[in-house]
Each structure stands twice: as C-alpha cells, then as structure tokens.
Amino acid sequence: MSEPLRHTDLYRLPWTLPDNAISWLEPTSACNLYCDGCYRKNDPKAHKPLEVIRKELEMFGRLRKADGVSIAGGDPLTHPDVEKIVAMVAEMGSKPIINTNGLALTPEKLRALKKAGVYGFTFHIDSRQQRPHMKGKSETELNELRYRYASMLADEGGISCAFNATVYEDTLSSVPEVVAWGQKHIDIVHILVFIAFRAAPLHKGYDYLVGGRKIDMAPIAYAIDEERKISIMSTDIVDMIRTREPRFQPCAYLNGTERPDHFKWLLTMRLGNRDRIYGYVGPKFMEMAQSLHHLLRGTYLAYSTPNVLRRGRSMLLLSPLDRGLAATASSYLHGLRHHPGDLFRRLHLQSVMIIQPADFMPSGALSMCDGCPDITVHEGKLVWSCRLEELNDFGAMVTAAPRARADAAAP
Numbered sequence: 001m002s003e004p005l006r007h008t009d010l011y012r013l014p015w016t017l018p019d020n021a022i023s024w025l026e027p028t029s030a031c032n033l034y035c036d037g038c039y040r041k042n043d044p045k046a047h048k049p050l051e052v053i054r055k056e057l058e059m060f061g062r063l064r065k066a067d068g069v070s071i072a073g074g075d076p077l078t079h080p081d082v083e084k085i086v087a088m089v090a091e092m093g094s095k096p097i098i099n100t101n102g103l104a105l106t107p108e109k110l111r112a113l114k115k116a117g118v119y120g121f122t123f124h125i126d127s128r129q130q131r132p133h134m135k136g137k138s139e140t141e142l143n144e145l146r147y148r149y150a151s152m153l154a155d156e157g158g159i160s161c162a163f164n165a166t167v168y169e170d171t172l173s174s175v176p177e178v179v180a181w182g183q184k185h186i187d188i189v190h191i192l193v194f195i196a197f198r199a200a201p202l203h204k205g206y207d208y209l210v211g212g213r214k215i216d217m218a219p220i221a222y223a224i225d226e227e228r229k230i231s232i233m234s235t236d237i238v239d240m241i242r243t244r245e246p247r248f249q250p251c252a253y254l255n256g257t258e259r260p261d262h263f264k265w266l267l268t269m270r271l272g273n274r275d276r277i278y279g280y281v282g283p284k285f286m287e288m289a290q291s292l293h294h295l296l297r298g299t300y301l302a303y304s305t306p307n308v309l310r311r312g313r314s315m316l317l318l319s320p321l322d323r324g325l326a327a328t329a330s331s332y333l334h335g336l337r338h339h340p341g342d343l344f345r346r347l348h349l350q351s352v353m354i355i356q357p358a359d360f361m362p363s364g365a366l367s368m369c370d371g372c373p374d375i376t377v378h379e380g381k382l383v384w385s386c387r388l389e390e391l392n393d394f395g396a397m398v399t400a401a402p403r404a405r406a407d408a409a410a411p
C-alpha cells in the first residue's frame with residue numbers, strides 16, 4: 001500500500017464560484033451516443049439558438065471569471081452552429097474547449113473548428129459507451145481509438161488534446177494501462193481525466209425531497225435502482241495507478257463541500273518523454289502557475305498550448321522553488337547518463353486529473369466539488385452542471401434524507 005495522500009501536503013487550487021479556471025456551456029443536450037453514467041437526458045431537439053447561447057456567455061461574463069469554456073452537452077458537435085459557438089467563446093476572450101465523444105469529428109470539421117478558434121478538445125472515450133463497431137472493446141483496446149483522435153489533432157497542430165473516461169468498479173484496474181498509454185504519447189496527449197462513476201441510488205433507503213416534499217427521482221438520468229459501486233474515491237484511482245507507477249504524485253486538489261480532506265479534483269503533472277517519466281511537479285509549481293497566470297492574465301489557468309507543454313526543460317529552471325521539480329531535475333540529470341539521447345529530445349508536461357463527483361454522505365447530504373469548475377448557467381444562476389436535470393425536472397435542487405428521517409420531516 002502506498003503512502004496515503006494528505007490534503008494539507010498539496011496545493012488547494014484557488015478556484016472559486018466567481019473566479020475559476022473553467023465554465024461549462026451546454027449548447028445542446030442532444031447526443032449521438034449513449035454513455036453509461038451520463039448526467040444529461042438525451043433530447044435530439046434540444047439545440048439552443050445562438051442568441052440564447054450568447055446570453056448565457058454574457059451571463060458567465062458578468063458572474064464569473066474563467067480562462068476556458070468547456071463547450072459540452074449532449075455532444076456539441078451535433079449542434080449545427082458549433083463553429084459559430086466556438087467563435088463566440090473566443091471573441092468573448094475565453095479558450096473554447098470542445099467536450100465530445102468524437103463521433104462527428106472529421107478532419108474537415110476539425111479544420112473549420114480550428115479556423116473558428118478552438119483551443120482544445122476533451123474526448124470522452126470509455127468502454128461503457130455504445131459506440132458503433134466498438135461494443136465490447138476493453139479500455140486498453142480503446143487506446144487505438146484514442147490514438148486516432150490524438151493524431152488527428154496533432155496533424156492539424158496547435159490544439160490541446162485531452163481524454164476523459166468514467167471509471168467503474170470493473171474498469172478501475174485498467175486505469176494504469178491507459179495512464180501508461182498516455183505516457184507513450186506524451187508529445188500529443190496533454191491531459192488524461194478519470195472520473196469516478198456516480199449515481200443517485202433509489203434502492204439505498206433514501207428519500208428525495210424538493211421543498212420538504214418527496215419526489216420521484218426515477219426519471220432523472222443519473223438515478224439507479226440496482227447495486228453498483230458509486231463510492232470509488234480519487235485515492236482508490238491513485239492507489240491503482242501506483243501499482244504500475246509507484247512514484248505517481250499529485251500536486252493539487254479541490255476539496256469536497258462536506259469534506260475538506262476529500263480530493264474531488266486531484267491533479268498530477270508529470271514530466272517526461274515517450275520512453276520514461278522523469279518526475280512530477282510539486283505543489284509550489286502549481287501555486288506559481290496559478291498565481292502568475294492570475295496576476296498577468298486575470299484568470300486562473302486551465303489549459304495550455306502544446307507549444308508551452310513541450311518546454312519541460314525550461315520549467316526545470318524553477319526547481320529551486322519546487323521540491324517536485326527539484327527531484328525531477330535530479331532524476332533527469334542522472335537519467336542522461338543512461339539515456340544521453342534524451343538531451344536532444346523534448347521534455348513534455350502532461351496532466352492527469354482524477355475527479356470524484358458528488359458523494360452521498362450518510363446524512364443524505366451531498367458533498368460537491370468546492371470551487372466547481374463545471375458550473376453552468378440556468379435561469380440567471382450559476383449551478384452545478386452535474387445536477388442540472390434536477391432543476392429541469394423539479395425546478396430546484398433535490399435533497400436526500402435517510403428514509404426514517406424524511407418520514408419524520410414530511411408535512
């Protein structure tokens with residue numbers, strides 16, 4: 001068993017409700033795929049008109065600073081005006097990041113999106129999607145598909161490339177394989193994201209309430225009524241990665257609203273090349289990166305260009321200020337004795353983000369991500385995008401209470 005992580009040893013990312021690294025825009029809830037664990041009801045007619053999208057972006061502008069806007073959904077590539085949406089986000093001064101399953105992405109579409117100003121893509125690829133011709137493929141087998149998208153972006157050039165995958169009880173053990181694959185393509189894959197599966201259990205003795213009245217949670221997309229593991233923790237994923245990469249060391253986190261010591265977003269950044277990882281940045285590096293970006297640009301940092309991420313060697317100059325970089329620099333210098341060719345190769349920086357979404361506390365309270373980056377707008381308010389369906393169906397966020405207590409409280 002590896003050293004347990006202590007939140008007080010890591011840098012707490014400075015992201016808050018009004019001043020964050022990212023905001024979450026949903027131009028549509030239509031999707032061309034089904035993903036297990038998706039938080040959104042698939043509505044093929046749900047494309048928002050451009051005026052509505054502009055108003056939402058203006059509202060973000062009034063209520064929240066952010067470096068990037070995740071253009072999500074549904075799948076945003078199904079929206080007929082996705083290029084105009086990307087251009088709108090860029091004109092308003094944010095980095096447009098498309099969150100997609102990739103199905104509708106062709107080289108021509110990519111070129112048009114690049115022309116419109118797209119900054120990056122996050123591809124959601126995992127084995128519980130109903131992908132045509134991919135059914136039954138394991139996480140490891142899906143690396144081939146991941147590579148196809150990463151290459152498509154690399155051929156176009158200058159675009160940030162991220163992959164995310166939901167982690168289920170039976171796919172947890174394949175995470176190290178995907179992390180190893182990411183290292184093999186560290187020059188063209190910039191971010192890997194692992195999201196622990198979560199759902200609202202209907203069978204666990206909770207009642208769901210809105211305004212003190214019981215409601216039927218069953219139609220909500222993320223409700224389940226069967227035994228499935230909904231408590232995989234970020235630290236379980238770290239432990240699993242460490243079975244293959246024992247030095248794997250996160251540097252920064254966001255805590256839970258109910259638990260300061262839970263890692264809701266847990267960030268690791270590693271430096272290396274296709275053949276080896278030389279080390280991991282430490283908390284001070286991340287603190288410097290976030291503070292400096294805020295000082296110079298007015299926002300906290302979420303995404304960087306491939307051009308910046310391939311300058312790992314210059315980052316080592318900061319090693320006197322960060323223990324992680326100091327250890328990396330030392331391992332790099334020692335490594336050159338065995339691999340002198342590495343002196344002429346680039347040193348790349350790659351992020352691995354682990355997300356532990358809403359957690360049910362025994363009291364029925366939900367522990368959300370404190371400083372949630374995936375906040376979206378709904379009727380003039382900033383709300384958690386992972387719980388938007390509750391607002392759509394009931395007009396308010398649902399609370400949960402263990403059944404006996406809810407009965408006592410019911411009018």
Ligand code: SF4
Nearest residue numbers: 357369372374385386
């Ligand atoms: S609170 Fe929900 S929407 Fe926000 S980051 Fe966490 S999982 Fe995502």
